[in-house]
Amino acid sequence: MRSRRKKSGRSIKKPLNLSKTVLEYVRGKRYTPSTLSELSQQLNIPSAHTHIFKQTLDDLVEKGEIVLNQTKYRSPISNQLKTGTINVLPKGFGFVRVDKGADVFIPRPHLKGAVDGDTVEVEILAEASPKGPEGKVVAILKRSRTHLAGTILRKIKKHYIAYAPLLGVEKPVQVHSKLELEEGDRVICQVKTWKNKEGLVDAEVTRNIGNISDPSIDIQAAVEEFELPDGFTQEAIDEAKQYGKAVLIDPQRKDLTTWEIVTIDPDTAKDFDDAISLTKDPRGHFFLGVHIADVAHYVKPYSHLDKAAYLRCNSTYFPGTCIPMLPEELSNELCSLKPHVPRLTQSVFMEFTPQGDLVNYSIERSCIHSQKRFTYNEALEVLEHRKNSPHASLLHRMVELCGVLKKKRFERGSIDFSLPSSTILVDKKGVPQKIEKVEYDITHQMIEEFMLKANETVATHLSKKGLSLIYRIHEEPSLETFEDFYQFAKMLGFQLPNKPLRKDIQELFEQAKHSPHLSQLSISFIRSMKLAAYSTDNLGHYGLALEHYCHFTSPIRRYTDLMIQRLLFQELPKDFNLEAVATACSEKERVSFRAESSVTILKKLRFAATFYQEDPTRIYEAIVTKIKPFALFFEVPLFDLEGQVHVSNLGNDYFEYRPESMSFKGTRTGKLYQMGQKLSVRLEEVDFVLLQSAWALPDARKKKCNDS
Template structure:
């Protein structure tokens, strides 16, 4: 500063400027000197999402800087946690097809002031230590001595006093308790707190929803096409209450099919800048837990006035499509309508009708739907789309949230026909809006990287299949058609899906790899997805700016991931509760498992009937000394010659079930005889 020869009256001001620059990280004060921050690498800002394994991805404030999120290795996340706004230094030598890589330089703004955790243990001096799922097992969290006594297993909301990292504890104080881990009725409440979900609706939102009444008014039918005399019905899960979509189908004398996909007209009720709209955008989507739904819209709309219930007038946005006898689209119309659904089918009931096990006046239409569905599927396969007929495992819970069992929901023809018709409606709407020259929220999906595809090919071949390198979509579909006929098919399909890149919303249309479509969007579920509501507005109201579309796409993609994490963790907890019930009733109960992955240090497997992942360290295989054969990918016993390989089966017994960290430990029992 002396070399600048500043007048005395300016020196004070200059020092204040330097201090201000330090506060904004533009320079640093070190050893009595101010040093400008080095800018020989790109420095960007964005919001970080932390994976359960510790690494993270930063979604940039300015997405135009890079075409992918920035990957942050686990050891370079510093003390950033999920949802923090961070400043990241890009590693200029790390760019690959996976995208840029960097390290967290500074946490600009914390994404939260409170954490949800569970009291895990007490230190020697009596300080309560909590396990916070958001931070992981290795991150120690201490709780400042509260006025009320704490117990191991209590679920707590903690106010952060000082952030730490893997080497330094995070210091907190107790905000409030939300029950004990042994109480399943609090599972969803805990998840709501942990993931920052919104459960209750503010009074202004509920009052606004109540203004619409409980039924459609005659005045609301003006300028709408009247479909109330048409044979229209819904097909949904048994537990569903929010019926977004209804179907109609007929076939004329020339062999053409006339398909109607009728979607709840949510945009009629949820207007731009209303309290309802702001709340829906804050939530972005409904979140579905076992036995509980946290809706995007108040129940008076989501379960009543917008839901396409039978025998009542309901407002719709309808896509009317005509297909020739081969399933090729001839023409379409998109109109506002009013329907009166004739029937509420469950998937199970519709399947019984198709199988001839139950009589119904709608049987001919269901048969016709099956016919058109198969034509559309054939065309989808021909263009390179993949389909995985994976049964869904549903955890059944009672009114208290206690799991009572599981149920596999088959991906049968009734599920397939609904999906095919929704896919086609979404494709038609996306293509239509694109032709109109409008910016929109596309649903896009990049193709998997070469590295990830090679990993999957190796896995498939380890299970005894023959999948060639760089398989075409046709090769993959042929493989899955064969694999899904075996006990390993579901696991392989899930493994492939996990290796694929995530589908996201974007204003930039790069196509949808999984569906092999050039144009695709989400239009068919506006009751439970905000982005669908935006598409409805684009169809019937004024255009939306690119910047606004970009913001919506980013927000909805992020909230979708958060909901998926919350749903996955609560479902895992319910599975572990069910496992604990089984073990409590029969302590030595044996569980059959299938090997999913072999490593030099142990075996990864999946427990049958629960779709629960497990791991056995090689030291747990105490009947022999096992060595890993890298060439064959097997663990082989030195004395017995017994080998473990991907797809192999054996039995285990439960050694420990930890509901706090969501982990089950196992003991090897015996290998299944062939």
């Protein structure tokens, strides 16, 4: 007896109708998840079309229009599952924000091939864990990109194997090219399929940027890899140019052109967002003026300039250059608070008592005429009496107010710490010439204090007016993640109570200021914190111990600051979605940070490579920054690079890891390696592709060990 297929009332007459029919059927209210065989029966697929049907289903899964969960196909819409954008970190795990404030942690094994920026569907596996909710990707609904940036590793028969940083070393890309390529070529590829028969990403080369050996293309490669907008439309440039080159003083603005106002910025800065004025009366009251470039005057909502700025959300800074948020006609000219020329500003005037209490403030549109462009170094020279200046008294008043505000902030519970930073100087060809340490001296501190106070004042002002705005938020850490920092601090010998308060953490960093452990302690503290972000929900700022805080003081380089400027003096269009702006700015900030970090590490490695080429046997001074059971980690100050040596390469001995003191001790020789210890290390190899360096201890047996 012949069996008959169960009829669903649908039949396939032409293979071309398959995709549409499948989607309509799977999205139907009565559909239940079905296997390939079950779907074939339900849709009356002729056996001759089975292979076409299977390929159609695979294509729909690849596009995210249907989901294959285990062996059953279903619609991607489900009440049991959550949808969001995945943020995949360099270490391989990721986070998906599915609801406001709820980030789902995705371990590496549960990514299911998702890459950074993909829209994914996740299944929640555990509601509570030290990292928050944990889940797995069950479907990739939308790919974030169709192109990949990669570096050619080798040729195999008719194709090439490339390394794409977005995918990591575990996911090589199979690349096809009509042009002959060489090892080290940095290429842009169009993805043909995210998983071919060999399980590899399959792609076609569309452009060869150049070879990894050429430092002049580092920025261009980063722009392609992180899909940063580069260049402006002619319409945006024309809009910027229509304002001309000169600024006319607006009689409706507060005229500050005769005031003693100065700017203090890094040596290489071109976009001067902020300027300062400060006087003091006989009572000891301080009158601080923070004057910010009025970018909102030039960049109108929905204009071509506005679209260009929103596409970027921020400027991205690389060694020797910058990808600006706005055309240089504005960023480096009309909006930049250059000395000796009139500029339109928004000014925050604040009156403080000698104890640092804010007793009065106003926010006004103004016009200034900066009298001096100080660099941080020049200002410091004046303060240390190494250089004369007619503005010396102003600078000394700034130092005085800075101390008062800093003390007040400390009393409030703000946690005061700073990470060491460096500046890489490059020549016109992108070759690094020098790495300079940036000292967080009093000139940096006073500008930071004034900007913090202006941001707080503006946020409080807008909030009290009942306006919706974009806050800069920093949520309180969970007890579980903070426990890691607590234990780390104890291992370094610092004393903390079982339930430390803000003042305990403040005292800890005060003690650590002159300790070799300050850098690692700061890094550990940051890792225990949640990331700062932008939000229309006022969740406060934990690090600054503030209820109201926003970004206002850098509108040339941050779109959020431009939005705050508009909220102060303009009425936004009703359809302007602040929440969408906050989300976009948070995401673009993260992308820019990763692009900047990638280029910075590469330049540091190039700098180290020049020393290696000159003398491969050279010995460098290093400081132990971290010890784990498997390796010793250290910083090489000359290059501002972190290196590591595996425990098996520490010397001709068996080294035992001692967790209570985070140290290694040789069982035979008694040789000790511990945090903060100075080391002599030798550079063994530099890998520009994987952004790694290999190091060895000169006295230990020779064996290369790569960085993590």
